[in-house]
Amino acid sequence: DIQMTQSPPSLSASLGDKVTITCQASQNINKYIAWYQQKPGKAPRLLIRYTSTLESGTPSRFSGSGSGRDYSFSISNVESEDIASYYCLQYVNLNTFGAGTKLELK
Amino acid sequence: EVQLVETGGGLVQPGRSLKLSCVASGFTFNNYWMSWTRQAPGKGLEWVASITNSGGSTYYPDSVKGRFTISRDNAQNTLYLQMNSLRSEDTATYYCTREGVMDAWGQGASVTVSS
Numbered sequence: 001d002i003q004m005t006q007s008p009p010s011l012s013a014s015l016g017d018k019v020t021i022t023c024q025a026s027q028n029i030n031k032y033i034a035w036y037q038q039k040p041g042k043a044p045r046l047l048i049r050y051t052s053t054l055e056s057g058t059p060s061r062f063s064g065s066g067s068g069r070d071y072s073f074s075i076s077n078v079e080s081e082d083i084a085s086y087y088c089l090q091y092v093n094l095n096t097f098g099a100g101t102k103l104e105l106k
Numbered sequence: 107e108v109q110l111v112e113t114g115g116g117l118v119q120p121g122r123s124l125k126l127s128c129v130a131s132g133f134t135f136n137n138y139w140m141s142w143t144r145q146a147p148g149k150g151l152e153w154v155a156s157i158t159n160s161g162g163s164t165y166y167p168d169s170v171k172g173r174f175t176i177s178r179d180n181a182q183n184t185l186y187l188q189m190n191s192l193r194s195e196d197t198a199t200y201y202c203t204r205e206g207v208m209d210a211w212g213q214g215a216s217v218t219v220s221s
Contacts, residue, residue, distance in 0.1 A: 001167075034207050036151075043201055043211040044151065055209070087151055091206040094165050095141065095153035 002026050002090050006098025012106045013078045020074045021101045023088035028068050032092035035064055035073045039084045048073065080105070108132040108210045110202045115215030118192055126215050128185040128202030136160070136180040138205050142187045144198035145214075154200070155187060170196075192219045 003026040013019045023033060031051040036044040046055050048064040051071060061076045075082055083105055088098040114126040126142070141156040155176035156165045164176050175188040185202055197219045204210040 036208075038151075043214055044208075045211075046207065046209050049207050049209070089151075089208065091208070094156060094167075095143075095206065095208070097143075097151040097153065100150040 002029065002093055002096050004088055004090055004096045004098040006088050006101060008101060009099065010102045010104065012104050014106045015078055015080060017078045017106075018074060018076045019078060019103065020072050021086055021088070023066075023071045023073075023098045025069045025071075025090055029090045029092045031067060032090060033064070033066065033071045034089045034091060035062075036087045036089065037082075037084045038087065044087065075103075078103075108204070110204065110210055110212035112200065112202050112212040112215035115200065115217050117218045117220065119221050120193060120219055122192055123188070123190045124192060124217060125189070126187040126200055126202075126217075128187075128212055130183045130185065130202075130204075133204070133210075135178075135183040140176075140178060140185045141203045141206075141208065142174075142176060142185075142200055143203050143208065143211075144196075144200045144217075146195070146198040149198075152198075156206070157185070189217070192217075194219050 005024045035048040038044040047058045052064045064073050086101045090096050109131045112128045118124045142154040144154050145151050157176045161178045173191045177186045199214040199216050201214045202212040
């Protein structure tokens, strides 16, 4: 089974900041990582697939990168609507989620 | 518009069974693998089960293997999750999701396992 180690568990940012979340897989996942945003009481929303491909409707301030076992997700110029929890997901071999990162306003 | 609508959640006693349904619309259901993912209150996301587009193969994590069964009726565009021998730790919101990348999610069905 593939494990996903996501960090940090929480993040405090000011509006306009750039924030970065990382996920490390227990083995090479060949860029098959996706990133989700979840707001309280709502279902998660897919933002990025295959490391860096933005879904339709995902603002360009969101980005993803990485390869092998190590991946990152960034939000440049954080806006108030970005306050949410974020999760990574590997989908190369069934599915494993990271533990999540809660983004809060400083 | 892609839509996934889960039903069947509720309160159930430990050791009992419950079956969730998910009706899909807005896409060709039998072209896609489908999955169930859950989220315990205040916790993260956990993949629970997947089924191939034909229904010929199913996959589960160890936490539910032998207790949960995923199935589908492609004629009815419906996905199911049969949950047996339920435990308190199965209390969660259960989401129906599309494809391995989970590019579409239902609104979720709440399952509470408690005496």
